Each structure stands twice: as C-alpha cells, then as structure tokens.
Amino acid sequence: MADAHDHDHVHGEDCSHEHDLLPLADEEAGGCGPDCRCGQPRTALVTGATAGIGHEFARQLASFGWNLVLVARDEERLTEVAEQLHQEYDVAVEVLPADLADPARRAAVAGRVASADQPVDLLVNNAGFGLKQKFLDNSFADEQRMHDVLVTAVVELSHAALGAMAERGHGGIINVSSVAAFVPRGTYSAAKAYVNRFSEWAHNEYGPQGVAVMALCPGFTKTEFHGRLGIDRDASAPKWMWLEVERLVSDAIKDFEKGKAFSIPSKRYKALVTASRVVPGPVKQKLQGLGRK
Numbered sequence: 375m376a377d378a379h380d381h382d383h384v385h386g387e388d389c390s391h392e393h394d395l396l397p398l399a400d401e402e403a404g405g406c407g408p409d410c411r412c413g414q415p416r417t418a419l420v421t422g423a424t425a426g427i428g429h430e431f432a433r434q435l436a437s438f439g440w441n442l443v444l445v446a447r448d449e450e451r452l453t454e455v456a457e458q459l460h461q462e463y464d465v466a467v468e469v470l471p472a473d474l475a476d477p478a479r480r481a482a483v484a485g486r487v488a489s490a491d492q493p494v495d496l497l498v499n500n501a502g503f504g505l506k507q508k509f510l511d512n513s514f515a516d517e518q519r520m521h522d523v524l525v526t527a528v529v530e531l532s533h534a535a536l537g538a539m540a541e542r543g544h545g546g547i548i549n550v551s552s553v554a555a556f557v558p559r560g561t562y563s564a565a566k567a568y569v570n571r572f573s574e575w576a577h578n579e580y581g582p583q584g585v586a587v588m589a590l591c592p593g594f595t596k597t598e599f600h601g602r603l604g605i606d607r608d609a610s611a612p613k614w615m616w617l618e619v620e621r622l623v624s625d626a627i628k629d630f631e632k633g634k635a636f637s638i639p640s641k642r643y644k645a646l647v648t649a650s651r652v653v654p655g656p657v658k659q660k661l662q663g664l665g666r667k
C-alpha cells in the first residue's frame with residue numbers, strides 16, 4: 375500500500391475525507407504515515423449489528439460507503455442484514471457469527487479486529503443486553519454472561535483494535551455504554567460505568583496516537599432491548615424519555631467526528647446526567663424501577 379501512495383502530502387490535501395469520520399493525521403507530526411489508508415474504502419466492525427443501535431450504526435456507516443464486518447449470535451439474521459446492506463448501499467459486508475460471552479468466539483472476533491491484511495478502521499462495541507431481575511434473583515452464571523458481553527468483550531476487542539490502530543497511527547472505537555452508568559442501577563450500570571471510565575482513559579491515552587475513542591451513552595431507546603426482557607415500553611418509562619435510534623446514531627457519529635470523549639443524546643439526557651452529579655445517592659437509588667416493569 376505504501377508503494378501505491380505518495381506520502382509527501384498530509385491528510386486534507388490529496389485525500390478524500392468525505393464521511394471518513396476518523397480524525398485527520400497530525401500535520402505537525404508529518405501527516406500520513408507509511409500505512410496511510412486515506413482514499414481507501416474504510417471498514418467498520420460492529421457488534422450486535424442485527425438489531426437496534428448496532429443495526430443502525432451498520433446502516434448509517436454503509437450509507438457513507440463503509441465496508442462492514444457484522445457480529446451477532448443469530449447467523450441467519452446476520453446473513454439477511456448483510457445481504458440487505460450490500461444490496462442497498464453496494465458495500466462489502468462480511469458476517470462473523472459469535473456469542474461474545476464465549477471466550478473462543480470472542481478471540482475469533484478479536485483476531486478479525488487485529489487483522490493487518492484486512493484492517494478494521496472503526497470498531498463499534500455495541501452488543502449488549504440487560505437482566506430483568508435484581509442481582510440476588512439472578513444466577514451468578516447469568517451475571518457472568520452479562521459481564522462478559524458488556525465488559526470483557528469491550529476490553530478484549532478494544533485491546534485488539536488499539537494495538538493495530540496505534541501501530542497504523544489511525545483508527546477509532548465507539549463503545550456503546552448507557553446513561554445508566556451515571557446512576558446506581560445494579561451490575562448493568564456498574565458495567566456501563568466501567569465502559570465509560572475505560573473509554574475516557576483510552577480517549578486521552580490513544581488520541582495523540584491517532585486513535586479516536588468515544589463512549590456513547592444512550593438513554594431509553596426504541597430497540598429490541600426491552601422487548602427481549604419482556605418489559606412493556608409504555609409502562610416502564612414516560613414517553614418523553616424514549617429516543618429514536620436513527621437520531622441517536624446520527625448524533626453519535628457527529629460527536630465522534632468532533633473528537634468527543636462522550637456522546638450523550640438530547641438536551642433532556644444531558645440535563646439528567648448533569649443533575650445526576652449533584653442528586654444524593656438515596657434519591658438516585660429510587661430510580662431503580664424505571665425501565666424494568
């Protein structure tokens with residue numbers, strides 16, 4: 375690739391960056407490095423890409439001309455989504471069926487993320503689910519499975535991505551967290567708080583090396599998430615709290631392009647997150663029931 379490209383230029387002069395999303399190379403540091411991939415089609419790997427937020431990331435990225443690697447458990451559904459996106463947007467779409475709670479399948483996805491031959495330019499760590507019952511009503515195995523998908527997979531895939539991207543001096547990671555990270559709501563919110571702190575640290579640590587990292591913290595969003603838990607959307611939280619997935623993702627992409635460490639959707643949720651910093655713990659504890667009925 376290095377032979378085929380003139381490296382005297384810096385990003386922004388000869389390169390096409392429309393919908394690149396990723397940060398420009400640092401001109402003071404000499405612009406494009408030897409592994410420059412500008413002008414090449416970009417590839418994003420999205421976990422949990424068959425439904426909800428992950429599916430919408432895959433769709434919007436495909437609409438910008440990004441090639442995709444799609445990860446989820448249900449292989450038939452993955453193949454259907456891949457064919458739809460390929461036909462609609464004329465991009466290359468690979469499928470990688472994996473249960474991210476399974477160490478061997480997680481390692482296979484990490485291997486794909488780290489590939490030097492077929493680089494992944496953007497990792498979207500999105501797959502996730504919640505547990506309807508409270509901590510002591512769940513088996514530890516269920517808690518462990520949730521932790522493995524929400525935390526272990528995020529860290530393992532980020533480890534693979536950051537290594538490859540920092541070496542190339544270019545890349546990005548979006549970790550789908552939750553506004554639940556800002557309130558005590560059991561192990562789900564603890565897992566998301568981990569994702570927030572990890573993402574913020576990685577943003578500061580690897581940003582200077584050309585890797586953009588952002589945590590997206592959705593509020594209640596209309597996806598399959600609550601249906602999978604048998605939760606009635608209308609009964610569980612007031613209407614004003616529900617976000618549309620298209621807007622959530624397009625705003626997140628804009629925040630990512632601006633180089634933000636966090637994307638918090640809508641004025642209402644920004645206000646709630648600000649309030650959560652001053653609201654006393656016992657009051658926050660009373661929010662336990664929201665989104666659970």
Ligand SMILES: NC(=O)c1ccc[n+]([C@@H]2O[C@H](COP(=O)([O-])OP(=O)(O)OC[C@H]3O[C@@H](n4cnc5c(N)ncnc54)[C@H](OP(=O)(O)O)[C@@H]3O)[C@@H](O)[C@H]2O)c1
Pocket residue numbers: 421422423424425426427428445446447448449451472473474475500501502503504523550551552553591592593594595596597598599600602
């Ligand atoms: N919706 C909300 O209100 C909300 C709010 C805050 C944060 N979030 C976060 O947003 C992310 C996406 O949630 P969503 O609302 O889009 O949920 P969703 O509509 O239920 O979609 C979940 C996706 O994750 C995949 N998935 C689930 N378990 C998996 C596993 N073990 N291994 C691999 N893939 C798995 C599912 O496919 P398969 O079933 O085929 O595996 C599906 O593609 C999650 O991290 C969630 O915590 C959601």
